[in-house]
Amino acid sequence: MRFVLRRLGFFVLTLWVALTLNFLLPRMMPGNPALAVIGKFRGGISPQAVKVLEAQFGVGSHQSLVSQYFSYLGNVATFKFGSSLTTQPGASVGRIVLDAIPWTLGLVGVTTVLAFVLGTGIGIVAAWRRGGRLDSIMPPLFVIMTVIPYFWLGLVLILVFGVKLKWLPYFFSYNYTLTPGFTPSFIGNVAEHAILPAFTLLITTIGTWILTMRNTMITTLAEDYVRMARAKGLPGYRIMLDYAARNAILPNLTGFAMSLGFVVGGAILIEVVFNYQGVGYMLLQAVNNLDYPLMQALFLLISVAVLVAILLSDIATAVLDPRTRGAK
Amino acid sequence: MAMLRAPRGPGEPGSGTEPGQLTPLVIPGAGGLPTGLPLAGRGGIAGARALRRMARAITSNRKATAGMVLLVFFILVGLFPGVIAHDDPNAETYRRFMGLSLHHLLGTTALGQDMFAQVVWGARPVLLIAFGVGVGATVIAMLIGVASAYLGGVWDGGLSVITDVLLVIPLFPLLIVIGSYLHGAGTLVMIAVITATGWSYTARQLRAQALSLRNRDFLEAARVRGERSLYIIVVEIIPTMTSLIVASFLTNALYAVLFSSSLQFIGLGDPSVTSWGTMLYWAQNNEAFQVAPLWIIVPGLCIVSLGAAFALLNYAFDEIGNPALRPVRSMRGNRVKRPG
């Protein structure tokens, strides 16, 4: 229990840091970004939006930094993120973000879990069957797989399967001439559009899981309790799963959480390459259009999502490893 | 100040041997570690030995050799691009989208630049960023990790929390946000930003190793001699961690290559600098798919190759440090010659 409480405290602390970073960054940059925005949109922003901007960036405000900070925190707590400056001008940022979330969750969430499960499984089996030529070739192969930039693989796949072979669509999350709805044809279309981006994400992330699981398994297989399990005459699969994998996966769960930050980064790039209108794509649009309110909200969302995922994996570790409960 | 535990002699409880027990009757010969008062700068000697061992390990491990060859190749390209490619990469002198020919080994871009020259000259900024971040992030990670382990107590707690928080905040979105505020980051700024956000990963590893070293005999001897903490840290601890420091450099360099290319690809880099990432940015914005697929393929392959060089070296170091990970050899044909 104490373990979980400590992680919860860490979660709150990091959340606070993310919030504060979001608040401080624009104020620390050379020149005030808000002024740049206002200048760019000369007359194109509603006075209301200007006011929000000023509050968010401290332009021409007579409040002290501290009180600006607290009103910022208050706004965040009540989900007042202001209006977007460019995407459907005047639309609430909250609305835009909410629309984008399911796409990202679907694509990235499902693919990441799949990559982790598959990768861990392959890693377990790879460590169990060591020796032979496969063992010397495979790891370097997977190492190289992990250094492929997400976006480049996406581009290459588009080149091959989208442009040259014309097998799969590669633009947007569905054919925009169709009307969205829960019809089978629409869902089928969505699935079709998701294949290439999902495949890209899968290939680039699975290598890491395979390698780390294999390495921890190999170390675990050398442990005395695995030898003991053999001595007891337990069947092979039970030793592999119950004794080796269950112990080997523990450090990987923490690693999974740690690397979620990278996965998110990769997801952003993939959404950009495929014009998949999820959270990452919106973030980049916001960046390119200097749509700071949208950008800040998205950054917060991403941070919170990662933190929550990490908290969940910590809880999973507590459940799976009896040593973390109770003592310490 | 951290208290180093006094090491236990044989026969004392907790030392692993009990009185009357058969302690190893071996008086250490050439194979064992020297006993007696450790020499000053023993960490330095260990460091030199470690470097020599590393050199030998690199040549014997195939992955390491491959990685080293690739890395050296790219360094040479980065140092002498003019020797290899004769065109100015930024000069828009040719026709657009020319095909492959002897003059233009890779054709030309949408702006009439020679693609081969771009690829060759593009290596330099990438290498600069890789080495800049590799060294910078490692130095910061070292300082914070070792200080945290050595100082202990409140310092350790505080620095660890900072490290962990930075570790957990999603880096890429943060880089995007910072990048957007900075409007097109040049090479130096990119190095600074990636370094400032990326040191936390290796800091953790270095701290863990420094912690395990804290109680070793030769450090205790240095303290007894009255050396100052800074001396101990710099002269004794750090050289012993040589292999981990090298691994840290490789990891940071690798991520610098990938992150910087990604940032450049989305247009947050300096568009006037020719590097592989910016090439891909221009490629995507200029219909390269239809007309010049090489524009997409080649710079990406270069990124993969350079990244692979760092990753292979890193992986090989992993194997060298942990022999259990090495490929398992078979027994056949290797029997011992025994007397008749």
Add this chain to the structure above:
Amino acid sequence: MSSAPGNGVLFPAVPGHSAGAVLQVRDLSVEYAMDRGTVLAVDQVSFDLDPGEFIGIVGESGCGKSTLLFAIAKLLMPPAAITGGSVIFKGRDMVGLTDKQLAMVRWKDLSVVMQSAMNALNPVKSIGAQFSDAMRAHGVTGKAEIAGRSAEVLRMVGIDPLHLKSYPHQLSGGMRQRSMIAMAMLFTPELVIMDEPTSALDVVAQRSLMVQIKELQEELGFAVIFVTHDMSLVSHFSDRLMVMYAGQVAELGATRRVFDSPLHPYSIGLLDAFPSIRGPRVPLTGIPGSPPDLARIPVGCRFAARCPKVMARCTEEYPELYRVDGTLVRCFLHAEGGAGRD
């Protein structure tokens, strides 16, 4: 051709084995494939074990005793492999059998106790779960049966059965070790192999654990192979003592004989290292030098470089095991006794 009853098709019988012995090890050799060359860790070791007999195997670190133990139990892992000889257990040669074939024998007839229970017990499973998966692997499936037997063996070693629910890290060192021994008793095997089970404990716990083991042995009648570097401890409990050096048997005989009047210069050196509490004060002598590098085995007797009684012959010829009364010694000093095996 005699074959043990109930053999069936799976286990080919070995002709000519003496019907009494529970274990016969013949010329067993183990090699490690290392980067710097092949290391001969165990060199043609042979001995017999009768039912209920307690044999102690002693030697310094690196002499091959643990490797020998794991070879007998077929628990070696690459890069180690058995490269010669046979291990005949209850009439079957274990060396050629696969893990699947061995599973029938494992734990039911032959169990293992390892050095550190903290490392030998699965940290994420409760004690009870580790007992029950051993039983279920051998066909015992009734929950009541499993619970009953688990509680019974725990009581045998003096642990309250409510600890079946505990995890290894929740028990004390001594309790962990004893629960490992209890686990080894689950099927009342004929042979229990122990690899330095007392080394991780303090002196008092060591003694009480040894007494416990001896009591169990007398009550249940299993044979024991006990590997340790603590000669004085094991000599109080063993019937026979085997001294190993550099992968070979240096001396093998009845405990009292070997302990009171050792024949091999190495055994003499080992015993001289123990000051006697009651005897006169003598200067402690160690054995200078270090064991040979097993990747480059020297010509002649492996102990020659450190032997105070070395002769010219020792660096030229390879000594066999010579019989002196009931003891086997690998030393030219006793070559008149005639080469022979037990």
